[in-house]
Amino acid sequence: MIDKLAWIRIENGAILTARSHNRDTYYIPGGKREPGESDHEALLREIKEELSVDLILETVHLVGQFEAQAHGKPAGTLVRMRCYAADYHGQLAPAAEIEEMVWLTYADRAKVSAVAQLIFDSIHQAGLLK
Template identity: 45%
Template sequence: MNATHTLESVGWLCIRNGRLLVVRSVGRDAFYLPGGKIEPGESHKQALVREVREELTVELAPGHLTPAMLVSAPAHGLDDTELHMHCYTGPGHGEPSPAREIQEMAWVDSHTTDRCAPAVVTVLHKLRAQGQCG
């Protein structure tokens, strides 16, 4: 892909029973990782804490977030744009529940990628290769 633009984001890898938590925003047709864009002046961890709180009402502690992988993939729905998503793992406090712009959440594995954005598909394949996800 010869993208003319790049977009940087953060994503939370929440894995339970071999499945990855994904979310779908209102008006979107694909699932994404919980997380999102980094606001000016925010660190990756600060952005992830804010986004996950807003999207799922789950509290993440920045000190307990660990970098897991950097994923590069075509940005879903954006022509000529490549997404660079910094993925983190870490415990969350509270049960995930769709909030604000999140319409739906699901638990997926590498066999259920048909409705996932390209970056999520890449994450799922990497997690499967590491034995963390089905």
């Protein structure tokens, strides 16, 4: 089981996604905890590293948890994604391993990983994703 955290940011009916260098699939920004980090600490660090913004700790709240086949991994390798929403300070800009960030709608569902597709389904059903 791969245990990851993700930042759900929805604006104007679209969700913020990112694509790493030399990859063709988009994912929801976030990453893994380092030893001793809480979910919030890891999420704030990962988003700063990937997208150059600071999440506002007081606004971080759990959206949900999703599990699916891990993209690009052997069959049976699952990823568990704990998803949080939060406000932020700064200007969004790709950094570190991120080549591109884009706002996707539900029509773009096929462009994301299996676990992200479950997240797209959930937020679309909630009326938040066009």
